[in-house]
Amino acid sequence: MQDAHSKPSRFSLQFLGANATVTGSRHLVTAGNARILVDCGLFQGYKPLRLRNWAEFPVDPASIDAVLLTHAHLDHSGYLPRLVRSGFRGKVWCTEATRSLCGILLPDSGRLLEEEAGHANHSGWSKHHPAEPLYSEADARASLARLRGVGFDHGFEPVPGVHARFRAQGHILGAAAVTLEFEGRRITFSGDLGRPDDPLMPAPASLAASDWVVVESTYGNRAHPADGLEEELLAVLQRVVARKGVVVIPAFAVGRAQMLLHVITQLQASGRLAKVPVYLNSPMAASVTGLYRQFPRLHRLDAAELDAMQRTTHVVESVEQSKALNRHKGPMIIVSASGMATGGRVLHHLVAFAPDPRNAIVLCGFQAGGTRGAALAAGQKHLRIFGQEVQVGAEVVQLAAGSAHADASEILAWLRTAPTPPRGVFVTHGEPDAADALRTRIKHELGWPAHFPEYLEQVELA
Structure with a gap:
């Protein structure tokens, strides 16, 4: 002392x-x-x-x-x-x-x-x-x-x-x-x-x-909205699925990717959302999801919910599979890192799907100023990705309840x-x-x- x-x-x-x-x-x-x-x-x-x-x-x-x-x-x-x-x-x-x-x-x-x-x-x-x-x-x-x-x-x-x-x-x-x-x-x-x-x-x-x-x-x-994430996400997914488009969701590999997949799984299981293919194109997010089983006392999901999420989601493993996904037609949902579109495989999906107005880019979580995510949220119609200008014709939605x-x-x-x-x-x-x-x-x-x-x-x- x-x-x-x-x-x-x-x-x-x-x-x-x-x-x-x-x-x-x-x-x-x-x-x-x-x-x-x-x-x-x-x-x-x-x-x-x-x-x-x-x-x-x-x-x-x-x-x-x-x-x-x-x-x-x-x-x-x-x-x-x-x-x-x-x-x-x-x-x-x-x-x-x-x-x-x-x-x-x-x-x-x-x-x-x-x-x-x-x-x-x-x-x-x-x-x-x-x-x-x-x-x-x-x-x-x-x-x-x-x-x-x-x-x-x-x-x-x-x-x-x-x-x-x-x-x-x-x-x-x-x-x-x-x-x-x-x-x-x-x-x-x-x-x-x-x-x-x-x-x-x-x-x-x-x-x-x-x-x-x-x-x-x-x-x-x-202030976050009173309505939950489930209703907000369902509305945009239903619109895009109806027009046979592709939903690209840039998502943080830790936390937001798992939350989104859990909500989508629940929506499909309840019959409120059509059972269109759901892809997780982030090896890191897939590895992180495994940690939810390792630390069961640190989150709200039980084993049955984790199992359901695993059954619903197609995990994209290789670079070749990721590239092939860009040639697929809708309707489908792609969850991919990074959450503010600063890097990762989601950039290739934006190049492939951002120009088409049938598609949607759904932002979940805060978008820091100067990131592509912030530019999309602000309504910017062109993104610079890999040294080229990419036109944004897709619908852009920022989830207010997704933080x-x-x-x-x-x-x-x-x-x-x-x-x-x-x-x-x-x-x-x-x-x-x-x-x-x-x-x-x-x-x-x-x-x-x-x-x-x-x-x-x-x-x-x-």
């Missing part, structure tokens, strides 16, 4: 990402002489943000003692292989499910980055000669050796003198809030906050007692579960209008100090 008259050790927080954007989550905590990085995500979307992935890391990676991951989505974990390649040698702490998911997501990310660089070199559309990936599949696999799995609500010390604990957040398998305690001072990072009525995931656990809270604000200025993130009122409800009011809240992981709207509501409705930090801003947790 610290002497009552001694000066407390330094405890500070620097925001290295997810400021005025929903990607690149990276928060650097200094506790005494130790450095802990909470989340290690990729920047996605607008080019100036993506260029931060290539820039020199704001602090020497070798000086970081530990990394803690709130969950496995690439905007929270996807920079880890680059950090390790640049000199980080500490342990990476996460929940067991996050560790398993990273074992799938990170090598897949490296492989896609290599394929994209190879395609750019073959087609000559990159300004870089030769184009190189941010990291390779081998880099990603090497980084996995640093991961250490911890159970929910189990205390651990990522560095001596700092106590940490993960609490379940819903959202996706393994997603957690993490609370750090150092010399009697506590800070909690929300990670991505799930919804209380998500079809797949349980409601988030209550907020731990904290002096400071870093909270996400993806939907900080919005795995809490909306503004749900975030406030979670904050209200705090045993005592915190000394301050930092609002991150949101576009500027969303983050500032949530900051205002926290200030006026909860009466707590709230701040919308800037990129690279540093605060003392005194």
Whole structure:
């Protein structure tokens, strides 16, 4: 215990990402002489943000003692292989499910980055000669050796003198809030906050007692619709099936792909939707679905529901099968990664099916600014894919009920579960209008100090 008259050790927080954007989550905590990085995500979307992935890391990676991951989505974990390649040698702490998911997501990310660089070199559309990936599949696999799995609500010390604990957040398998305690001072990072009525995931656990809270604000200025996802999705699927079209659904391989397939399976089983072919064209999403059986206590689906989903869905394994799918006629439904159409096999389906007005592109979940998904949601009629212009004649629908993130009122409800009011809240992981709207509501409705930090801003947790 610290002497009552001694000066407390330094405890500070620097925001290295997810400021005025929903990607690149990276928060650097200094506790005494130790450095802990909470989340290690990729920047996605607008080019100036993506260029931060290539820039020199704001602090020497070798000086970081530990990394803690709130969950496995690439905007929270996807920079880890680059950090390790640049000199980080500490342990990476996460929940067991996050560790398993990273074992799938990170090598897949490296492989896609290599394929994209190879395609750019073959087609000559990159300004870089030769184009190189941010990291390779081998880099990603090497980084996995640093991961250490911890159970929910189990205390651990990522560095001596700092106590940490993960609490379940819903959202996706393994997603957690993490609370750090150092010399009697506590800070909690929300990670991505799930919804209380998500079809797949349980409601988030209550907020731990904290002096400071870093909270996400993806939907900080919005309310999710009262009608459920099932009705919203059914309406567009029925329209497209009736005109014998193809439905292409860019879906995040972790969480949203499984949720969509579950809902489609239920709709077909009930007879409300015709039993047209349903394809899952994402090897990563197929592997992730297997983890739902490995972690049955972390989600709402039972074995029978997983079996039904497996029977309904045709999994596309090889590249040749993926290419052949583009020659198929409708009606059919294709669920494919990535969720914001930033890469992956879904891009080839957009090239094949986006021009035809009989077809539909269904967006499920938040579309970060600067992504193809955001361009589609905004009504853009041309997409640039693989160096060519693709006309968008297909119907584009963004599902308002399809998000795995809490909306503004749900975030406030979670904050209200705090045993005592915190000394301050930092609002991150949101576009500027969303983050500032949530900051205002926290200030006026909860009466707590709230701040919308800037990129690279540093605060003392005194």
